[in-house]
Amino acid sequence: MATTERIDARRRPALPFKIQVEPRMEVPRWLPITVSVAAVLIALVLGAFALRLAGEPHPFKAFAAIAKELFGSWGGITDVLVQATPLILVGLACSVAFSMKLWNIGAEGQFFIGAFAASAIVLTPVLSAETPGWIFIPVMMIAGVVGGALWGFVPGYLKAKFNVNEVITTLMMNYIAIEWNNYFIFGVWSEGGFQMSPRFPRTAWLPRLADYAREIPEFSGLTLHLGLLFGPMAAVIVWWILYRSKWGYEIRLAGDNPRAARYAGTNITRNMILVMMLSGALAGLAGMAQIGGVVRRMQGSISSGYGFTGIIIAWLAKLNPLIVVVVSILFGALILAGREIGRSGISMLIQGIILFALIASEFLLRNRVRITRVREA
Amino acid sequence: MNWTIILHAGIASGTVLLFATVGEVLAERAGILNLGLEGMMLIGAMSAYSMAINYGNPWLGLVAGMAAAGLLSLVHGFVSIHLRADQVVSGLSLTFLGTGLSLVFGEGLSKAGAVALLPKFTLPVLSSIPFLGDIFFTNQSVMVYVGFLLAPAAWYYINRTRPGMHMRAVGEYPAAADSMGINVYGVRYLYTCIGGMLAGLAGATISLAVSPGWFSHMTTSGQGWIAVGLTIFAQWDPLRAAAGSYAFGALRRLILDLQGPTKLLLWDNPFYYNPYWGFFLKMIPYAFTIAVLVIGSREAMRKRLGTPAALGVPYTRGQRGV
CATH class of the missing domain: 1.10.3470 (ABC transporter involved in vitamin B12 uptake, BtuC)
Incomplete structure (x- = not known):
C-alpha cells in the first residue's frame, strides 16, 4: 500500500496545467509575419523597460515623440531613408x-x-x-x-x-x-x-x-x-x-x-x-x-x-x-x-532582443504548443 | 624594451583570455556553442566595475560580474537548449544584447572616478625562482594566480572525473548519455552557465585588475571573439587554451611596447619614426587569430579529432541524430 501511494504522489503534476509540444505539419500563412511583428513589439517594450531602469523617466513618451518627429515631416522621412x-x-x-x-x-x-x-x-x-x-x-x-x-x-x-x-x-x-x-x-x-x-x-x-x-x-x-x-x-x-x-x-x-x-x-x-x-x-x-x-x-x-x-x-x-x-x-x-x-547602446540592445525574440519564436513556427488543464483525479 | 616587463604584463592580460577561453571550452565540450563571449565579457566588466564603485568592494564587483554574465548566458541556454534554435544566431544576439545592455547601463561609468581594485601580491617562495619568478609570481593580481590554478583544474575535471566524463558524453553523443540516465538538458544548462560566469570573470578581471576602468565597448575590444578563436585553436583542451591565452597576452603587450624604443636590435625602429605604422601593429592580434584558426582547423582536418561531435546540435529525445 505504502509504495503505491508514494508513486501516486510523484505522479501528481506540479502545475495545474500541462504543456504539450508537438511538431507542426504545416505553418499557417499568417503566423510568420505575426510572429515577426510581435518580436519587434516585444523588443520595443523590453527596451523601454531597460531604459526606465537606466534612468529615462518616460521611455514610451520618448518613443512616441521620436516616431512623430521621424515620420511626421519630409525632412524626417528623408533622414530615415x-x-x-x-x-x-x-x-x-x-x-x-x-x-x-x-x-x-x-x-x-x-x-x-x-x-x-x-x-x-x-x-x-x-x-x-x-x-x-x-x-x-x-x-x-x-x-x-x-x-x-x-x-x-x-x-x-x-x-x-x-x-x-x-x-x-x-x-x-x-x-x-x-x-x-x-x-x-x-x-x-x-x-x-x-x-x-x-x-x-x-x-x-x-x-x-x-x-x-x-x-x-x-x-x-x-x-x-x-x-x-x-x-x-x-x-x-x-x-x-x-x-x-x-x-x-x-x-x-x-x-x-x-x-x-x-x-x-x-x-x-x-x-x-x-x-x-x-x-x-x-x-x-x-x-x-x-x-x-x-x-x-x-x-x-x-x-x-x-x-x-x-x-x-x-x-x-x-x-x-x-x-x-x-x-x-x-x-x-x-x-x-x-x-x-x-544612449549609444539602446539601438543595439533593442536589436539584440529582436533577434532573440525572432529565433525563439521559430520554435512556435516549427512546433504547436498546447496548454491543457489537468483534471483533478 | 624589457622582456621581463612585457612577459609579466602579458601573463596578466592573457589571464583575461584564459578565463573566457576555458569557459567556452567547458560549454562547447557539453555541446553548446556560445558565440556571445564578447557580450558576456562586457556585461561582466560593466557590472563588476559599477558594483565596485558603488560599494567600494572589488570582490562584490567580481561576484556581480560573474552573476550578470551567468544570467545572460542562461538566455542563450534556454533559446538553444529548450527552444532548439540555431546556436550561431543565438550567440550573435547574445553579443548584441550584452553589448547593448552594458552600454546603456554603463553610461557615465567611464567618468565615475577611482575604484578599489583587486589586490596584487608576490608569492613568497616561488617569486625567488630566477627569471620565471619575476614574470609569473611577482606583484601579480590575485586573478592571475586564480588563472594558474584554473587551467589544470579544468583539465583534470574534464579528463579525470566522473562529472567531467558526463559532460563529454553529452557533448559527443547526447542520446547515449541520455540512455545512461544523464540529464542532457541539465548538464548543458550547467556548463552554459559556468561558461558565462567565467566570461563574466574575464570581464571583471579587465575592469578591476588588468586594465582598470570602463571604456564602453573598447573595454574588451574584440577579446571575446579572440577567445572563441582560441577555443578552436586549443582543440577544446584547457591546457592548450592557457598556453594560447598567455601567448596572445604577451603579443598584445609586445605590440604596445614596440613603438617606444628608437632602435630595434641594430636597426632604427620604423614604428618609432613612423607613428602611423602603429595601426598596422594593432592589426597583428586579429591577423594572428586568423592564422591560429587556420593552423587549428588544418590540424583538426588532418587528425580528424577535436570538435565535440554534437557541438551546436540541439538534442531532442527520441529523434535520430548524433
Missing part, C-alpha cells in the same frame, strides 16, 4: 551569405573597405577632380564593390579550402579593416592633423535632393541622395539570383542540405567563395554610397554599426531580398531613434 540606404545593401549582403549558411559577420569591415576603396579613387587621386560625375561615380562604385569583394574573398577562401570558421575570420577582418582605414585617416590622407581626409571634389558627390533646391524649392535641406536607388535595384537583382537562377538554387540547396548539394554535383567550394565575394561586394557598395552621398570625405565614424544591423535585418526579412528593403527602413528609424535618446 538616408539611414536605410546602407542598411538595405548590408541587409542584402547578409541575406546572400546566410542563404548558404555562411555566417558573414564581416559586413561592417567590408563596408569600411568599400568606403576606403571609393575614397582612394578620389584621394590618391586615381581620377582628377575635373573628371565629370558620370565617370567619377561609376568608377567609385566599382572600386567599392571590388574592395568589399576582396574583403569577403579572404574568409570565403579560408572557409572553402581549410574549413576555417567564418564567424571569427569575418569578425577579425572587421578589426583589421578599421585599423587599415585609421592608418589612412590619421596619417596619409589626414587634413591638417585632423582625423579626416579633405572634402571630396563636387564631381565625386552622389547628387542629393537638396542640390536641386534652386529648381524645386521643396527639396531644400533634404539629404536624400542617389545611393538610395542602389538598394532596391540590388534587391531585385539578388532576388532574381537567389530565386530564379540556377546558381541561386545551388546556393540555397547548399544552405539547406549540403549533402544533397554535394551529391547533385554542385561545386560547393567555388560557390562558397563566390557567395562571400558577392556578399562583400554588396557591403562594399554600401560603404561607397555612404562615403559619396553622406560623409563626402574619408573619416572614422562612417557607420553606426550598419554591418551588424544587417544581420538582424536579413533575419527579420527571412532572407527575402525584397522584404529586406522594407525592414531596412524600419531599422533606419530605429538607429535615428537611438541617437535621439542619446
Whole structure:
C-alpha cells in the first residue's frame, strides 16, 4: 500500500496545467509575419523597460515623440531613408551569405573597405577632380564593390579550402579593416592633423535632393541622395539570383542540405567563395554610397554599426531580398531613434532582443504548443 | 624594451583570455556553442566595475560580474537548449544584447572616478625562482594566480572525473548519455552557465585588475571573439587554451611596447619614426587569430579529432541524430 501511494504522489503534476509540444505539419500563412511583428513589439517594450531602469523617466513618451518627429515631416522621412540606404545593401549582403549558411559577420569591415576603396579613387587621386560625375561615380562604385569583394574573398577562401570558421575570420577582418582605414585617416590622407581626409571634389558627390533646391524649392535641406536607388535595384537583382537562377538554387540547396548539394554535383567550394565575394561586394557598395552621398570625405565614424544591423535585418526579412528593403527602413528609424535618446547602446540592445525574440519564436513556427488543464483525479 | 616587463604584463592580460577561453571550452565540450563571449565579457566588466564603485568592494564587483554574465548566458541556454534554435544566431544576439545592455547601463561609468581594485601580491617562495619568478609570481593580481590554478583544474575535471566524463558524453553523443540516465538538458544548462560566469570573470578581471576602468565597448575590444578563436585553436583542451591565452597576452603587450624604443636590435625602429605604422601593429592580434584558426582547423582536418561531435546540435529525445 505504502509504495503505491508514494508513486501516486510523484505522479501528481506540479502545475495545474500541462504543456504539450508537438511538431507542426504545416505553418499557417499568417503566423510568420505575426510572429515577426510581435518580436519587434516585444523588443520595443523590453527596451523601454531597460531604459526606465537606466534612468529615462518616460521611455514610451520618448518613443512616441521620436516616431512623430521621424515620420511626421519630409525632412524626417528623408533622414530615415538616408539611414536605410546602407542598411538595405548590408541587409542584402547578409541575406546572400546566410542563404548558404555562411555566417558573414564581416559586413561592417567590408563596408569600411568599400568606403576606403571609393575614397582612394578620389584621394590618391586615381581620377582628377575635373573628371565629370558620370565617370567619377561609376568608377567609385566599382572600386567599392571590388574592395568589399576582396574583403569577403579572404574568409570565403579560408572557409572553402581549410574549413576555417567564418564567424571569427569575418569578425577579425572587421578589426583589421578599421585599423587599415585609421592608418589612412590619421596619417596619409589626414587634413591638417585632423582625423579626416579633405572634402571630396563636387564631381565625386552622389547628387542629393537638396542640390536641386534652386529648381524645386521643396527639396531644400533634404539629404536624400542617389545611393538610395542602389538598394532596391540590388534587391531585385539578388532576388532574381537567389530565386530564379540556377546558381541561386545551388546556393540555397547548399544552405539547406549540403549533402544533397554535394551529391547533385554542385561545386560547393567555388560557390562558397563566390557567395562571400558577392556578399562583400554588396557591403562594399554600401560603404561607397555612404562615403559619396553622406560623409563626402574619408573619416572614422562612417557607420553606426550598419554591418551588424544587417544581420538582424536579413533575419527579420527571412532572407527575402525584397522584404529586406522594407525592414531596412524600419531599422533606419530605429538607429535615428537611438541617437535621439542619446544612449549609444539602446539601438543595439533593442536589436539584440529582436533577434532573440525572432529565433525563439521559430520554435512556435516549427512546433504547436498546447496548454491543457489537468483534471483533478 | 624589457622582456621581463612585457612577459609579466602579458601573463596578466592573457589571464583575461584564459578565463573566457576555458569557459567556452567547458560549454562547447557539453555541446553548446556560445558565440556571445564578447557580450558576456562586457556585461561582466560593466557590472563588476559599477558594483565596485558603488560599494567600494572589488570582490562584490567580481561576484556581480560573474552573476550578470551567468544570467545572460542562461538566455542563450534556454533559446538553444529548450527552444532548439540555431546556436550561431543565438550567440550573435547574445553579443548584441550584452553589448547593448552594458552600454546603456554603463553610461557615465567611464567618468565615475577611482575604484578599489583587486589586490596584487608576490608569492613568497616561488617569486625567488630566477627569471620565471619575476614574470609569473611577482606583484601579480590575485586573478592571475586564480588563472594558474584554473587551467589544470579544468583539465583534470574534464579528463579525470566522473562529472567531467558526463559532460563529454553529452557533448559527443547526447542520446547515449541520455540512455545512461544523464540529464542532457541539465548538464548543458550547467556548463552554459559556468561558461558565462567565467566570461563574466574575464570581464571583471579587465575592469578591476588588468586594465582598470570602463571604456564602453573598447573595454574588451574584440577579446571575446579572440577567445572563441582560441577555443578552436586549443582543440577544446584547457591546457592548450592557457598556453594560447598567455601567448596572445604577451603579443598584445609586445605590440604596445614596440613603438617606444628608437632602435630595434641594430636597426632604427620604423614604428618609432613612423607613428602611423602603429595601426598596422594593432592589426597583428586579429591577423594572428586568423592564422591560429587556420593552423587549428588544418590540424583538426588532418587528425580528424577535436570538435565535440554534437557541438551546436540541439538534442531532442527520441529523434535520430548524433
